[in-house]
Amino acid sequence: MGNSILIIDDEPDICRLLQLNLSKYGYKVKYVHALAEGWQFLKSHPTDVLFLDIHLPDGSGLEALPQIKKLYPALQVITISAYDNGLEKEKALTAGAAHFLPKPFNVGKLQEIITDVKS
Template sequence: MSLVSDLVSTETMKGSFVLIIDDEPDICRLLQMSLVRLGYDVKYVHELRAGLQCIQSEQPDILFLDIHLPDGSGLEAISVFKNKYPALKVITISAYDNGMEKQTALSAGASHFLAKPFSVKNVDELMKDVKS
């Protein structure tokens, strides 16, 4: 990539709206802090139901979706979200970093998989990949 395409790509994503659906407040705050620093508008919720309402009303560009939530399976929700909002980039996050869940998430339409625990550096690298 050239410097010009890097700048255009960065400008395109700046101000993009990111929704995080995760039941762990610390994970939500870490992601929010990392993404805001990169120029994203970020909101988080802790349940699938609240996430679906937010997606319908605010239509985020990027969704960080935990696989295991108190009110349902993030894995099952991926295809629902992608069918209704095909342009939505879904990044699954999970403490269960086994190959099977990762493959299931990617097959269902997730664009990336982020394993917990993760660092700010992991998020930075992931978002560079998401933008390309």
């Protein structure tokens, strides 16, 4: 498995924080702020890991997840959300997410999470 990561999140600060920290580990990181942009990127760029926000301005990452996994079954998806009530996590994992990352998150654990989902 390669080292290409896409982040789909509408919060620019979260995107930059993830990109900065993941780049330190040698990952090629791209981010977009909407589902539509994410779909366009996935169509033309091989991607190994996707950080997918559940609540986006143009749709639900949670609702898009089954279709993403259908079209890109090898893609490892890490859902991220500020809404960590347990139900969101359960829905994300049931829909095919490899991991659920609640916001705020510990950037020190990012490498561990990536290694875990890629193994």
